[in-house]
Amino acid sequence: NAGVTQTPKFQVLKTGQSMTLQCAQDMNHEYMSWYRQDPGMGLRLIHYSVGAGITDQGEVPNGYNVSRSTTEDFPLRLLSAAPSQTSVYFCASSYTDRGHEQYFGPGTRLTVT
Amino acid sequence: SQQGEEDPQALSIQEGENATMNCSYKTSINNLQWYRQNSGRGLVHLILIRSNEREKHSGRLRVTLDTSKKSSSLLITASRAADTASYFCATAVYNQGGKLIFGQGTELSVKP
Numbered sequence: 001n002a003g004v005t006q007t008p009k010f011q012v013l014k015t016g017q018s019m020t021l022q023c024a025q026d027m028n029h030e031y032m033s034w035y036r037q038d039p040g041m042g043l044r045l046i047h048y049s050v051g052a053g054i055t056d057q058g059e060v061p062n063g064y065n066v067s068r069s070t071t072e073d074f075p076l077r078l079l080s081a082a083p084s085q086t087s088v089y090f091c092a093s094s095y096t097d098r099g100h101e102q103y104f105g106p107g108t109r110l111t112v113t
Numbered sequence: 114s115q116q117g118e119e120d121p122q123a124l125s126i127q128e129g130e131n132a133t134m135n136c137s138y139k140t141s142i143n144n145l146q147w148y149r150q151n152s153g154r155g156l157v158h159l160i161l162i163r164s165n166e167r168e169k170h171s172g173r174l175r176v177t178l179d180t181s182k183k184s185s186s187l188l189i190t191a192s193r194a195a196d197t198a199s200y201f202c203a204t205a206v207y208n209q210g211g212k213l214i215f216g217q218g219t220e221l222s223v224k225p
Contacts, residue, residue: 004155031211042201042217043156050211058212090155097211099144104155 001026006091006105013081013112021076021108023091031094032074033058033102034066036087043090049074050097081112119202119216127224132189134219136202137182143207145178145185150199150218159187159200192223 007022025032033048035058045058049068063085065077074093078085088109092102120135136145144163148156162169162178162185169176175188189196199220203213 033212035215040217043215045212045214048212092156094211098207099205099211099213101146101158101161102156102213104148104157106155107153 003027004091004093004103004105006089006108008108009106011108011110013078013110015081015083015112017081019078019081021078021089021091021110023074023076023105024072025074025091025093025103026072027093027095027103028071029093029095029103030071031097031100031102032068033092033094034064034074034076035090035092036060036085037090037107038087046076046089078110083112086110086112119200119219121219122217123220123222125222125224126192128192128194130192130223132192132196132221132223134187134200134202134221136185136187136216138185138202138204138214138216139183140204140206142180142204144205145176146203146205146213147174147176147185147187148201148203148215150201152198156201189221192221194223194225197221197223 004025034046035043047066049055091105094100094102118137146161147159150156160171173190178185199218201218203215
């Protein structure tokens with residue numbers, strides 16, 4: 001199993017550009033989530049999904065969209081990039097939404113200039 | 114807002130010593146989890162303790178949970194240089210859609 005994969009590993013955007021961060025898992029997990037990690041802030045939840053076709057907002061959803069058309073994929077879209085979105089983004093998946101351990105991808109380091 | 118607060122923020126010890134990290138949280142939880150993050154990598158799950166458990170062991174790891182004080186501790190015994198990483202606690206409440214709320218982490222440095 002590849003586990004949780006994320007692409008790209010690194011990305012530089014100009015302010016106002018849009019892009020999609022890809023996330024896929026091959027463990028047939030129902031629950032998937034996106035976090036951002038900033039220095040001194042720990043991980044903050046952006047959006048999450050408890051199954052295909054179901055998504056919900058986390059702690060810091062503004063400026064991001066998600067969709068979940070399949071169990072395997074959970075892309076995160078930045079609509080109009082801002083310097084405040086410079087961060088490291090992690091995708092994670094879990095067996096269910098009942099507080100099981102989460103499996104994390106390797107992360108995408110995004111810089112917005 | 115952050116659920117977990119971790120203490121200390123940074124810890125430096127010698128190989129062979131024990132390392133203790135503490136986590137406090139604000140609301141009732143169903144379980145508490147500890148994760149490790151090596152520099153530049155994703156988080157790796159270490160151990161999960163449920164709200165009705167007081168202590169749990171896994172290899173050189175010992176986790177305690179005191180729900181009356183809303184606190185947990187992670188003890189790493191006989192530390193090794195390879196234990197150098199950031200350690201995060203995360204709390205789960207089942208009726209909140211499976212969300213984990215992470216603390217800010219403790220940066221552990223183990224010197225050979």
